[in-house]
Amino acid sequence: MNFGKLIERLAQLIPVLLGVMVIVFFMMALTPGDPVDIMIGEQPISAEQEANLRHDMGLDLPPVERFIKFLGNAVTGNFGLSFFHRRPVIDVIAERLPATIELSLVSIILAILTSIPLGVLAAVKKNTIFDRVSTVGSLFGVSLPGFWFGILLLMLFAVHLRILPVSGRIGYAYEVDAVTHLLLIDSLIAGRLDTFANALSHLFLPALTLGLPMAAILMRVTRTSMLEVMSQDYIIFAEAKGISRTRILIRHALKNALIPTVTVAALETGSLLGGNMIVETVFGWPGLGRLVVESIFVHNYPLVQAAVLFYAVTYVFLNFFADILYTVLNPRVKL
Amino acid sequence: MKKQIVILFTTAVLAVSVAITMPMGMAQAGELRVGYTEDALTLDPANHRARTTQTIIRNMYDGLVTRDPNMKVVPQAAESWKAIDPTTYEVTLQNGITFHDGSPMTSEDVKYTFDRLTRDGAIGGQTSPRKSLVGPVKEVQIVDGRTVRFILSSPWPQFMAFLTLHEVVSKNFTEKVGADGMSKSVMGSGPYKLAKWRKGESVIMERFDGYYGGSQDLKPVGKACSETVIFKTIPENASRVAALLAGDVHIINDLPPHSVRQVENNANTRVMTVNGTRSTFMALNTQKKPFNDIRVRRAVAYAINRQLIVDKILGGKATLINGILGPDAFGKNKNLPAYEFDIAKSKVLLAEAGYPNGLDVTLDVTGKDKDIGQAIASLMTKAGIRTKVVVGESSQLTARFRTKGKPIDGQMYLTSWGNGSLDPVGIFVPTHRTNDRGNSSGYSNSTVDKLLDAANTETDQAKRAGLYSQAEAIVNKDLPKVYLWVAQDLYGVSNRLSGWQPSSDGRINLHDACVK
Numbered sequence: 001m002n003f004g005k006l007i008e009r010l011a012q013l014i015p016v017l018l019g020v021m022v023i024v025f026f027m028m029a030l031t032p033g034d035p036v037d038i039m040i041g042e043q044p045i046s047a048e049q050e051a052n053l054r055h056d057m058g059l060d061l062p063p064v065e066r067f068i069k070f071l072g073n074a075v076t077g078n079f080g081l082s083f084f085h086r087r088p089v090i091d092v093i094a095e096r097l098p099a100t101i102e103l104s105l106v107s108i109i110l111a112i113l114t115s116i117p118l119g120v121l122a123a124v125k126k127n128t129i130f131d132r133v134s135t136v137g138s139l140f141g142v143s144l145p146g147f148w149f150g151i152l153l154l155m156l157f158a159v160h161l162r163i164l165p166v167s168g169r170i171g172y173a174y175e176v177d178a179v180t181h182l183l184l185i186d187s188l189i190a191g192r193l194d195t196f197a198n199a200l201s202h203l204f205l206p207a208l209t210l211g212l213p214m215a216a217i218l219m220r221v222t223r224t225s226m227l228e229v230m231s232q233d234y235i236i237f238a239e240a241k242g243i244s245r246t247r248i249l250i251r252h253a254l255k256n257a258l259i260p261t262v263t264v265a266a267l268e269t270g271s272l273l274g275g276n277m278i279v280e281t282v283f284g285w286p287g288l289g290r291l292v293v294e295s296i297f298v299h300n301y302p303l304v305q306a307a308v309l310f311y312a313v314t315y316v317f318l319n320f321f322a323d324i325l326y327t328v329l330n331p332r333v334k335l
Numbered sequence: 336m337k338k339q340i341v342i343l344f345t346t347a348v349l350a351v352s353v354a355i356t357m358p359m360g361m362a363q364a365g366e367l368r369v370g371y372t373e374d375a376l377t378l379d380p381a382n383h384r385a386r387t388t389q390t391i392i393r394n395m396y397d398g399l400v401t402r403d404p405n406m407k408v409v410p411q412a413a414e415s416w417k418a419i420d421p422t423t424y425e426v427t428l429q430n431g432i433t434f435h436d437g438s439p440m441t442s443e444d445v446k447y448t449f450d451r452l453t454r455d456g457a458i459g460g461q462t463s464p465r466k467s468l469v470g471p472v473k474e475v476q477i478v479d480g481r482t483v484r485f486i487l488s489s490p491w492p493q494f495m496a497f498l499t500l501h502e503v504v505s506k507n508f509t510e511k512v513g514a515d516g517m518s519k520s521v522m523g524s525g526p527y528k529l530a531k532w533r534k535g536e537s538v539i540m541e542r543f544d545g546y547y548g549g550s551q552d553l554k555p556v557g558k559a560c561s562e563t564v565i566f567k568t569i570p571e572n573a574s575r576v577a578a579l580l581a582g583d584v585h586i587i588n589d590l591p592p593h594s595v596r597q598v599e600n601n602a603n604t605r606v607m608t609v610n611g612t613r614s615t616f617m618a619l620n621t622q623k624k625p626f627n628d629i630r631v632r633r634a635v636a637y638a639i640n641r642q643l644i645v646d647k648i649l650g651g652k653a654t655l656i657n658g659i660l661g662p663d664a665f666g667k668n669k670n671l672p673a674y675e676f677d678i679a680k681s682k683v684l685l686a687e688a689g690y691p692n693g694l695d696v697t698l699d700v701t702g703k704d705k706d707i708g709q710a711i712a713s714l715m716t717k718a719g720i721r722t723k724v725v726v727g728e729s730s731q732l733t734a735r736f737r738t739k740g741k742p743i744d745g746q747m748y749l750t751s752w753g754n755g756s757l758d759p760v761g762i763f764v765p766t767h768r769t770n771d772r773g774n775s776s777g778y779s780n781s782t783v784d785k786l787l788d789a790a791n792t793e794t795d796q797a798k799r800a801g802l803y804s805q806a807e808a809i810v811n812k813d814l815p816k817v818y819l820w821v822a823q824d825l826y827g828v829s830n831r832l833s834g835w836q837p838s839s840d841g842r843i844n845l846h847d848a849c850v851k
Contacts, residue, residue, distance in 0.1 A: 033730025037737075039384050042753045042773065044761055045467035052455070056462055086382045086461060087518055095534045151573045159581045166578040167569050168536050172366075175531075284569040286374075286535025294570075299730060 009320050013313070020312040021305065025070065028301050029063040035083050035299040057083055070305065079306040084298060089306045093288060098181035099169055100280070100287035104272050106184070106203055107211035112265065115215040119222025119261075120254060126227065134219065141216025146275055150209040150282035157205060164201055167284030171198045206283040210275050214268045221264045225257040232256075259329055266322030270315045365562035367832070367850045369843060370575045370584035374535050374568040379517040380502040381451050384464040386755060389500070390842050391538050391566050395435075396502035396523035399426055399445065400495060401550055406663055406757050406839050408495045409552035412440065412503060412524060414481075421490035421794045428481040432547040434505045435521070435528040442483045446475040447506035449485070459514025468500050490792050492799060496758045499840075526559035526846045538566045549846055560834055560849035579604055579827045585850055586832060586843065590825035592650045598827040605830060608652055608823040609837040610663050614762060615653075615751040616816040617698070617711065618736060618775035620743045625696070626776075630688040632814040635747075636674035637681035638718035641819055644710045653820040658807035659766055661821040663839055664757050666790070666803030671811045681718040693719030698747040699736070701729045708749050722747075740770035743777045750775060755840045759803045760791060767810055778815035782806075 036054050045053075054060045058080070061069070073080060079089040122131045157164040165171070169183060174195045176186045184203070187195035229235065230253055238248045276289030288307060295303040326333045373387040380389070380396050401411040410416065414429040432440040451457045452469050471488040478484055487494065508522035521529035526549060527540035541563055548556040567584055569575040575587045576594045580601055590598060590606065598604045619626040619635065626632055645653045654662050657671035685693060696715075700708035705726050712722035735744040752773050754762035764787050765773035769780075783806050790802035811818075826837045835848035 031730070032734035033728075034734070037733060037772075038730060039464060040467075040772075041384070041386075042761065042765065043384075043468060043755075044765065045772075049467040052462060052466075053464060056464075081461075084383070084385070085376050085518075086379075086458075086464075087377070087515070099535070147571075151571075151577070154574060154577050158583070159577050162581060166581050166583045167574055168567060169533070172537070172539055172563075172565060282571050282574055284536070284567070284571070284574060286533065286568070290570065291535065297730075 013316055016316055017309060017312060020309060021071065021074070022067075024305050024308045025067050025301075026063065028299065028304060029066070031299070033299050035059065035301065038298050039083065070302075074305075074309075080302040082295075082303045083300045084295075085303075089302045092291070092303060093307060093310065096286060096288040096291050099285060100273075100276055100289060102182045102184065103203065103206055103210060103279070103285060103287060104269070104276065105182075106207040107214065107272060108265070108269060110207055111211040111215035111218055111268075114211075115218035116222050116254075116258075116261065119219040120226055120249065120257075122219070122223040123226035123230065124249065131223075135223075138216035138219045141212045141219075144212065146209055146213070146278045147282055149212065150205070150279055153205045153209060154282070164205055169199065169202050169286055170195070171202075174198050206279050206285050209282070210272060210279045213275070214265075214272060217268060218261055218265060222257060222261050225260045226253060229253045229257045255329060259326060259333075262322055262325045262329065266318045266325075269318050273311055273314065365850065366565070367561040367563070367586075367845060367848055368565045368567055368584040369845070370569045370578045370587040371566045371843070372568075372570055372575070372589050375532070375538055375566075377518040378521050378529065378532060378538075379458070379514070380504060380523075381448070381463045381465055382458050382461065382514070382518065386841055392521070392523075393502065393525065393842055394527045394564065394845050395521045395525040395529055395540060396504070397432075397525045397549065398499060398502045399428075400498050401553075401844075402499055402838070402840060403550075403553060404836055404838065408499060409550055411550045412547075414551075416495070418794075419484070422487040424485045424487075424494055425478065426483055426485065429547060429551070430481070432524050433545055434508065434524050435543055435545075436505070436508065437545060438505065438507060440503060440505070440524050441480050442477045444503055444506045445483045446477055447509070448501065448503045449475045451504070451509070452501065458517075461514065465501070468497055470494060470497055490794055492792070492794050492796065493756065493758050493760050496756045500756075527564055530563070536568055540564050540566075553846075555847060559846050561845065564845045564848075576827065579829065582829065585829040586835065586848075587827045588824075588841075588843065590827045592648065592652065592825065594827070595650050595652070595825065603830050604827055607826045607828050607837050609826075610654065610661065610839050611822050611824045612661055612663070612755055612757055612839050612841070613751050613753040614656055614659055614661055614821050615707075615749075615819045616659070617819065618748045618750060618816045619814070620736075620746050620777055621815050622743055622777035623746075625688070625690070625694055626746065628688045629814065630684045631690070631694075632817070633674065634681040634684040634688070634718065635715060635720060636814060636817045637677045637684065638715045638720060639711055639817060639819075640676040640714055642676075643714075644707060645820055648706055648710060649820075649822055652825060653822040655820050656818045658811050658818055659752075659763055659816070660759055660803070660807060661754065661757075664754060664759060664762070666759050666800040666807075668804040668807040668811075671807060674814075674817075678718045681720075685719055690719070693721055695721045695723070696746050697723045697725055698749060699725050699727055699732055699745050700749040701732060702726055704749050711749065736775035737773055738777075739772060739774075743775070748775050757839070759787075763787060763803060763806065764791070767806075767815070776815040778810075778813070780809060780813060783809050783813075 036050060082089050082092050085092050118134055122134045125131050154166060158166040176183060176190050176192060176195050179186050179189050183199040184196060187199055235248060235253055238252050276287060277293045280287045280290035292307045375388045375391045376383045376385055378392055380392055397412045399413040400408050403409045412428055412432055414427050416424060416426040418424050434440060452463045452465055453472055455462045470491045472485055473488040474486040476484040505522045509517055512520060519532060526543055526546045528543045530539040530541045532538050542559045544558055546558045569578055572591045578584045579587045595606050598606050619632050621627055641655050645651060657673050658668055660667040698708055698712055708724045712724045715722045732748060736748045752762050752766050765771045767774060767778055767783055768787050769784050786802045786806040790799050793799040793802060824837060831851045833849050
């Protein structure tokens with residue numbers, strides 16, 4: 001991996017982002033529905049006042065002109081004002097982003113920490129009860145729709161058992177100085193274990209709902225690729241050399257078996273961004289996913305455009321990150 | 336590695352167990368929580384156009400006038416008002432009103448508030464999206480420290496009704512913090528002051544102990560009952576209901592009808608209702624066959640058993656209407672004849688109109704009205720009007736049906752129109768005047784237009800009510816829409832809550848609300 005490759009990857013971003021911008025802009029512009037109408041709702045307005053509002057929102061120009069203007073501003077980092085929040089889109093997104101990042105990170109960590117050991121165990125104990133149960137379990141994990149499973153968890157843990165909170169990110173009584181804006185980390189920095197525990201209790205159900213499908217998929221991938229690797233010659237050779245079973249599994253088999261897992265994990269992290277939208281709505285999580293869905297419904301063009309661009313950049317970088325990880329895991333692969 | 340994983344697991348399990356054993360932060364006495372569908376978009380009372388945002392910030396900002404539980408306009412920060420002539424209103428403030436920083440509210444602040452609403456670019460270069468809710472207000476003149484005069488460019492009988500939609504801001508504070516500061520901080524004169532806004536999650540308010548007491552017409556007058564109130568954003572219906580059942584919140588708005596029984600059966604919660612202001616109707620495209628024939632429109636009306644649908648789907652919680660106006664609206668014609676459910680009559684009318692074997696039609700609905708749409712369709716089909724229900728997205732259907740004069744693309748549209756001001760100008764005009772914004776049936780009747788226009792400027796309220804009443808009798812006969820019902824607004828509340836009543840205008844004013 002060298003610096004030139006990184007530059008090349010970054011250069012590849014440009015056409016991707018341009019394409020995303022064109023598609024999102026014109027999809028939004030061509031979808032029936034008028035943000036001005038939505039904003040006014042059912043309250044009375046004169047034609048002149050409506051026209052003024054349209055002008056204020058920059059919607060009196062034809063779509064192509066609007067796009068050029070948007071592009072020109074976007075290059076300088078100006079994504080305009082959110083139609084409904086009436087503040088810069090970047091500020092609104094920045095307020096919501098940390099909650100989404102925190103939820104996603106915890107979900108990913110939860111998913112990886114459970115799926116890889118389970119996948120390895122399932123492969124090692126192939127065709128035993130453990131293997132069957134975990135295979136069926138992972139099928140459930142993939143199939144359960146997030147909005148349903150989330151509400152089920154909520155009814156059980158928050159309403160009936162009353163041991164976890166219903167919604168939100170942290171209790172009202174807790175306050176922590178924002179350093180990273182990730183509450184778990186900030187509360188640890190501040191040395192406030194009670195705040196940490198409270199934030200964690202709020203995070204637990206959403207992270208479980210979000211992480212479960214990812215864990216299920218990763219587990220199956222890990223199991224399959226472990227089985228494949230375990231039948232390779234070098235494993236048999238290692239066994240013949242008398243290396244301990246654990247060492248073979250972890251040092252020789254798992255390291256190679258992880259390559260497909262890493263690919264899938266990177267892709268799944270991308271789709272986690274989509275899953276966020278549902279989970280954030282169910283658990284009243286103040287993140288970006290919910291904001292974007294709400295914004296799509298009310299045709300808040302500037303916000304949707306900026307958010308989708310952000311998603312695209314994230315996705316491209318995740319894939320790039322996965323590529324780098326390959327080279328670390330398998331030196332035969334070159335970028 | 337295995338060891339490390341085990342250690343990590345153990346740590347995670349331990350942390351969660353610690354979290355679980357922590358008290359869940361059940362509401363403290365004096366802390367009132369509302370589970371609300373949306374967060375505030377901004378805290379600036381002049382820079383939004385959302386009723387939900389206003390509901391939240393109205394607990395921190397008072398207006399000149401407000402509404403009592405019967406929706407009558409009563410003074411709030413104002414002590415009194417009078418109409419000097421049809422284009423001049425004089426409003427006098429109560430004595431001793433202060434903003435949250437202790438500075439007195441004066442006529443300067445009132446003038447500044449309305450200048451900010453009406454002048455182009457007054458909010459840091461942006462124009463208030465609420466400008467059209469101030470109507471033809473041209474100027475605000477200061478008479479003395481407590482008195483202002485509103486000068487209108489033309490008579491506007493709804494002036495006082497629309498004055499309930501605006502909150503008074505502090506001139507000094509607004510000038511100091513600017514548009515950006517106003518969007519995230521609050522300096523109002525309301526019963527609560529802002530403690531913290533966790534965006535997307537909650538608005539936390541604390542009691543303002545220097546409160547002047549609020550409207551003299553709304554007892555009890557004095558500072559608020561609860562020490563802290565929290566508007567907690569819970570957009571998902573099932574989660575909001577769960578939060579109420581778990582005791583995490585004391586009031587939830589927008590209780591889905593299918594959850595009514597669940598809330599009623601719970602020992603600690605109950606359902607509260609109030610007449611809504613949203614009229615539900617089925618718009619018929621009067622521009623094209625088959626609904627350009629009044630006999631077919633009437634056949635549809637006779638085919639629908641409205642009471643059955645209200646009982647089965649809305650849990651009985653709706654009032655039938657025979658015209659566009661809801662039961663509490665100003666100028667409502669109370670003597671409109673009903674099209675009582677009568678399949679035989681419906682079939683006769685169809686045969687007369689040339690459809691002895693019935694006809695096939697399409698009913699467009701949004702996802703949330705799907706159940707009702709299907710019930711209507713099955714009733715209509717029984718009468719020979721074979722109806723197919725198509726579910727669409729709201730803004731697409733709006734574009735197809737609310738065409739402001741362009742041809743309508745569709746036959747029937749199950750929809751509704753809200754009327755928070757309870758004045759017919761907010762609902763009758765847009766839905767029935769030729770080519771108006773909400774005229775989803777392409778309806779045009781010059782007599783109705785004339786009556787609505789005359790009522791719009793008539794300052795004699797009795798005459799004005801009469802004009803609307805006449806217009807409603809005409810549309811009841813013409814039937815451009817099949818008028819269905821005004822559903823009640825449903826709230827789930829905790830039994831620990833007292834002193835609070837839901838309000839027809841959808842506001843949740845927490846001044847008198849207490850939690851035991």
